[in-house]
Amino acid sequence: MTEEKHILSILVDNQPGVLSRISGLFSGRGFNIESLCVAETIDPNISRLTIVTKGNMPVVEQIKKQLNKLINVIKVHELTGSKYVHREMALIKVNAKQENRAEILRIVDIFRCKVVDVGLDHYTIEVTGDEGKMEAILTLLRPIGIKEIAKTGTIALFREPK
The missing domain is CATH 3.30.70.1150 (ACT-like. Chain A, domain 2)
Structure with a gap:
């Protein structure tokens, strides 16, 4: 299976330690983060993380499932394969x-x-x-x-x- 670039848009609680837990999830499972941007949304209690990673579909599905298990994660969207602006x-x-x-x-x-x-x-x-x-x-x-x-x-x- 070929590794493709995937863009994940993740809404999270804007609290200390959330980014650390998410990056720890990636590193702990051997997933690489190619780029990571995070900033507050229009709601100051919510931040959006945009993560670019590479992997085949089963790997990306595993990443999404693991992210959704984290307490401070509100929503995980994969943009790859959809219509998006980047x-x-x-x-x-x-x-x-x-x-x-x-x-x-x-x-x-x-x-x-x-x-x-x-x-x-x-x-x-x-x-x-x-x-x-x-x-x-x-x-x-x-x-x-x-x-x-x-x-x-x-x-x-x-x-x-x-």
Whole structure:
């Protein structure tokens, strides 16, 4: 069986220790978390965790069953296979020597990003999009010289019916 990427959206009580129990469940059973994002929802008592993991269907079903057994877990949704919107955000600090500045600004314009910080020898770029967009901009910026990257990982929500 092939391992596929799965996106899980988990609503939990917004309490100390919940994230630790969930990550402990993954590590204790040998499941890897590729990315994890967590934030409060519009209800301050509830947080949404978006977890990206890899596994075959029986493994993911096992993960979901184990998550649903945890006391502070309210609801577990698997987004993979459904219609959903997902994005990542990255801050990319890139070398900005005088001869590269125009090229960097063209790339920023093409990818509809923002330069959020300018230094004597760097630009910090904010980019939002899917994995394909992230990889494409990184491919173009690598030859110029990337100094640092900070990424959020995937966040996702179901699409509403039209």
